[in-house]
Amino acid sequence: MRILVLLEQRLGRLKASALEALTIAAQLSNKQEANVAGLIIGEGISGLAAECKDYGASKIFCCDAREFAHYQVLNYSAALSAAIREFSPDCVLGMASPLGRDLFARVAARLDAGLLSDLIAVDHEPQQGFLGGKKPLYAGKVIATLRFQGDGLKMATLRPNVFPPQQSPGAATLVPFNCAVPASGLKVREVKKGQSTTLDLTEASRIISGGRALGSKENFSILFDCAKVLHATVGASRAAVDSGYASHDMQVGQTGKTVNPSLYIACGISGSIQHMAGMRTAKTIVAVNTDVEAPIVAIADYTIVGDLFKVVPLLEKRLAEY
Amino acid sequence: MKIVVLVKQTADTEATIVLGEGGKAIVQSNLKFIINPYDEYAIEEALLVKQAHPEAEIVAISFAKPSAKETLLKALAMGVDRGLVIDDSGLENLDSLGTAKILTAAIKAENADLVFCGKAGIDDDNMHVGVMAAELLSWPHVNVLIKLQVQGKTAIAEREVENGEIEVYEISLPAVFGAHKALNNPRYASLPGIMKAKKKPLEVKTPGDFGLKSEQLLSNSRVFIAHYELPPxxxxxxxxxxxxxxxxxxxxxxxxxxxxxxx
Structure with missing residues (x-):
C-alpha cells in the first residue's frame, strides 16, 4: 500500500504531529519504506525535510515556493492534489489540525475520496491494508468505528498527541516538487499574530485551565505563572470565556477546542458536558475545586479539594522544584 | 441576493446516548433535536447580511427526516424567509461527501450568492460538508469564520487558526462561510417571529427532485460507521x-x- 503523508509546518517549523502521521504511515505500509512519501508545502522549508527523514518515508516532496508562504486552501489543495497524482498513493494521511481538517475536506471532494477526520485509532490488516479507524462522536459520549468502502482514494486526519512518533530505519531523499497554483478568488491579506508563544491547546501535552471561579481576567495570571513552570498552555472553560476572563481561542470544549494532553489541570471548573467533551480524553486529569461533588471530580484522576487561589501558587512552587 | 444557510439537526448537547443492539446504531427515539449550535451563528450572520441588503432572501436547507421541519421552524422564527428539508430517508448512512453533493444540487437550484453553515456539526464534528460543497461548487470558502465584512462582490473574512492566530482573507463571492462561535451573538426568536414563522414556506423535497439517484449516491459513498461503543x-x-x-x-x-x- 502506498501512502502519502502531509507533513505540516507552520511559520517555518515542522509540527511535532507530522512525525506522528509518518509513524502511522510506516505501520500501515508494513514498514516497506518505498511505499511511504512525505509532502511539505511552504516557502523556505526545504531544510525541514531533514527532520523527518528517519521516520520510514523513502522520499519527501518539497513544494517550496512563494505562493505557499501562507496557508491558502486553494493553493494548498492544488499542491496536495498534484502530489497525489505524482505519487499515486492508496491513502493520504495528515493531522487533524486547523490546516489539515480544512485542506483534506477540500481535496477529498475534488478527488471523490473517502475521508475520515480526527481519528484516535487506526485499523489495518496486512491483506486489506487501511480499513478505517475510531473517532469520538457526540462530544465523546460515543466512540464510532469507521470503515472505508469501495476502491477510491482513502484520506484521513489523525488527532494530534495520540500516536507516539517512532523512528524507522532508512533515510528519505528530498525531491523538489513544483506545482502551478490556480487563479482564485481567495487572497491572504495578512496573518494576525497570536499573543501566545506556547504550543496551541490542540497540540499541547500539558494544559492548565481555569473556569468562572477565577473571577477576572487579571486573576488568570496565576494560571499563566504556573503554566510557565510546567511548560503548559493555558485554557479556559466556556463560562470563563463568556464572562470575558479569557479569549475565545483559549476555550476548551464543545464550542471551543478539543484537546488531548497527557496532563490536564482543571482549576475552578465544575465540568459541564460541553467542557468535558473537549478534554475527557486527556491521559491524566487533575481537578482543583472547592466542591467535591463537581462533575469534573468523577473523571479526574486526582482531585484536590481546596481554594484554587491557594492551591495553584503552591502547585507552581512545588513543580518548580523539578 | 439569495443566501442559503445549511442547517443540521443534531441531538441536544445534554442528550444521553443509548446504543441499539450490538452497537449497530444510536437509538433516535429518545433524542431531543436542536439546531446544531454553530449553525445558529450561521443563521445570525445571514440575518446581519440581510440587514444591509434588505432585498435578500434567506433559505435554510437541511438534509434530514421530514420531522426536521420542527427544527427549521426555529430558524424561520429567527428571521429566515424560507425553509427546505431534503428527505434523507434511505440515505441515513450516506457519507459527508454524498451529503455535500445533495446540498450542492440544492444550492445550485436556489442560484445562491452566499452560503453560510456552521464550522462543524457537534455530533460527528467532521468539518466536512460546507468545505466539500464549496469545492463541488468551485467556490472559495473560509471555515472557522470569526469576522465577515461583505463589500459588494467581495468580502473580508477572518479565520481563527491556532495560538490565537487569525488568517485574514479577501474572498470573492459567491463563497461558502463556516461560522465559528466568536462570529456574532445569535438572536432569540421573538414572539411575533414565532407567530410569523408558522406562515412562512417550509417544503420537503427529495434528492430525486434535484435529479439525484439514491442508489448512485449510496454506491459512491466511501465511508460508513460500522459500529458504536460507549467509551470505557x-x-x-x-x-x-x-x-x-x-x-x-x-x-x-x-x-x-x-x-x-x-x-
Whole structure:
C-alpha cells in the first residue's frame, strides 16, 4: 500500500504531529519504506525535510515556493492534489489540525475520496491494508468505528498527541516538487499574530485551565505563572470565556477546542458536558475545586479539594522544584 | 441576493446516548433535536447580511427526516424567509461527501450568492460538508469564520487558526462561510417571529427532485460507521481533602511523577 503523508509546518517549523502521521504511515505500509512519501508545502522549508527523514518515508516532496508562504486552501489543495497524482498513493494521511481538517475536506471532494477526520485509532490488516479507524462522536459520549468502502482514494486526519512518533530505519531523499497554483478568488491579506508563544491547546501535552471561579481576567495570571513552570498552555472553560476572563481561542470544549494532553489541570471548573467533551480524553486529569461533588471530580484522576487561589501558587512552587 | 444557510439537526448537547443492539446504531427515539449550535451563528450572520441588503432572501436547507421541519421552524422564527428539508430517508448512512453533493444540487437550484453553515456539526464534528460543497461548487470558502465584512462582490473574512492566530482573507463571492462561535451573538426568536414563522414556506423535497439517484449516491459513498461503543468507564480517581493544602499538593505532584508519569 502506498501512502502519502502531509507533513505540516507552520511559520517555518515542522509540527511535532507530522512525525506522528509518518509513524502511522510506516505501520500501515508494513514498514516497506518505498511505499511511504512525505509532502511539505511552504516557502523556505526545504531544510525541514531533514527532520523527518528517519521516520520510514523513502522520499519527501518539497513544494517550496512563494505562493505557499501562507496557508491558502486553494493553493494548498492544488499542491496536495498534484502530489497525489505524482505519487499515486492508496491513502493520504495528515493531522487533524486547523490546516489539515480544512485542506483534506477540500481535496477529498475534488478527488471523490473517502475521508475520515480526527481519528484516535487506526485499523489495518496486512491483506486489506487501511480499513478505517475510531473517532469520538457526540462530544465523546460515543466512540464510532469507521470503515472505508469501495476502491477510491482513502484520506484521513489523525488527532494530534495520540500516536507516539517512532523512528524507522532508512533515510528519505528530498525531491523538489513544483506545482502551478490556480487563479482564485481567495487572497491572504495578512496573518494576525497570536499573543501566545506556547504550543496551541490542540497540540499541547500539558494544559492548565481555569473556569468562572477565577473571577477576572487579571486573576488568570496565576494560571499563566504556573503554566510557565510546567511548560503548559493555558485554557479556559466556556463560562470563563463568556464572562470575558479569557479569549475565545483559549476555550476548551464543545464550542471551543478539543484537546488531548497527557496532563490536564482543571482549576475552578465544575465540568459541564460541553467542557468535558473537549478534554475527557486527556491521559491524566487533575481537578482543583472547592466542591467535591463537581462533575469534573468523577473523571479526574486526582482531585484536590481546596481554594484554587491557594492551591495553584503552591502547585507552581512545588513543580518548580523539578 | 439569495443566501442559503445549511442547517443540521443534531441531538441536544445534554442528550444521553443509548446504543441499539450490538452497537449497530444510536437509538433516535429518545433524542431531543436542536439546531446544531454553530449553525445558529450561521443563521445570525445571514440575518446581519440581510440587514444591509434588505432585498435578500434567506433559505435554510437541511438534509434530514421530514420531522426536521420542527427544527427549521426555529430558524424561520429567527428571521429566515424560507425553509427546505431534503428527505434523507434511505440515505441515513450516506457519507459527508454524498451529503455535500445533495446540498450542492440544492444550492445550485436556489442560484445562491452566499452560503453560510456552521464550522462543524457537534455530533460527528467532521468539518466536512460546507468545505466539500464549496469545492463541488468551485467556490472559495473560509471555515472557522470569526469576522465577515461583505463589500459588494467581495468580502473580508477572518479565520481563527491556532495560538490565537487569525488568517485574514479577501474572498470573492459567491463563497461558502463556516461560522465559528466568536462570529456574532445569535438572536432569540421573538414572539411575533414565532407567530410569523408558522406562515412562512417550509417544503420537503427529495434528492430525486434535484435529479439525484439514491442508489448512485449510496454506491459512491466511501465511508460508513460500522459500529458504536460507549467509551470505557474510568476508574474512580483519588480525592484529597481535609488536609493542609501543602500536603495535598505534594501528594498529587508526587503521584503525577511516580504513578501517572506525566511530569
Amino acid at each position: 468507564k474510568k476508574a474512580p480517581g483519588k480525592i484529597f481533602k481535609d488536609e493542609p493544602l501543602e500536603v495535598m499538593v505534594d501528594k498529587v505532584v508526587t503521584l503525577l511523577r511516580s504513578e501517572a508519569k506525566v511530569i
